[in-house]
Amino acid sequence: MFSKTCEYAIKAVLYIATQSLNNIRVKIGDVAENTGSPEAFTAKILSTLTKHKLLHSIKGPYGGFEIEEKKMKQIKISEIVYAIDGDAIYNGCGLGLNKCNAAKPCPMHDKFIKVRSELKKMLETTTVHELATKVKAGKSILIRN
């Protein structure tokens, strides 16, 4: 469904958001540890997310990552997926034809479009804040030990 990189990215954002809800700024090591992701690779991902303005980073001692509560209410999961995996999941086709054409589509078109648009809608209507709140309340987890 998503690339591994994208899974790490979603978990990382949700972990940072959850901690930000408690006004705790977190370091790369914390994120890696609490999402079950490799640390150096997590650094790369967080850097990408920061460039896309999905996270706020602070360098130096007592630095780390955080997300304002206002921001996490705005950011949708779709934006994280887009920043990492690009638009393939939104615009790419099920059978990978070079170009799409509704007049003469691939034979799975109708059925495929239906499922894909539901996925898209789901990602576009789910906010980081909504999910982070669930994690904070202990209703769900980001890592299984």
Add this chain to the structure above:
Amino acid sequence: MFSKTCEYAIKAVLYIATQSLNNIRVKIGDVAENTGSPEAFTAKILSTLTKHKLLHSIKGPYGGFEIEEKKMKQIKISEIVYAIDGDAIYNGCGLGLNKCNAAKPCPMHDKFIKVRSELKKMLETTTVHELATKVKAGKSILIRN
């Protein structure tokens, strides 16, 4: 969504099925050419599909691949996906947690499960015959030139 290998596999099966509807047996080269897939790689994929009994292969001169009409009415697209990509798309989780647990799920669980089960249902209710018929009737295509 699917691996590239899986996309090739679906297109290959549909091409072979479409030709079988006209009682034409096809060779690897034909399949590759008419699905826009690399030939040697297509050979590997067809071999896998044959082992999974999703295709019938005949060696030697005048040989090639075919699917009985009876068979193509039975085979669902889900079976092709399963043969190539395994059960990740059916049982894997959106965030890639090691194990799933409905009691303490990942925060996307509910929404994710909904979309995934629709995808699963779609694949499990679409037969090869249904799609091959569409292609045969010229209503859809497998390759864009």
Add this chain to the structure above:
DNA sequence: CTTATTTAAGATATTTTTATCCGAAATAAA
């Protein structure tokens, strides 16, 4: 039986994805 044709299977190569490493830049505190 011999030859030509075709799939099967294993070895190898290339590309992409995932992951690590290391030095630079920023910055807070002593």
Add this chain to the structure above:
DNA sequence: TTTATTTCGGATAAAAATATCTTAAATAAG
């Protein structure tokens, strides 16, 4: 100013996915 801490950015490395090549096995036809 110096030091310790932390992110940033570029260079590599390892693993997985995708793709090719080469030889073997099967078989139809002459």
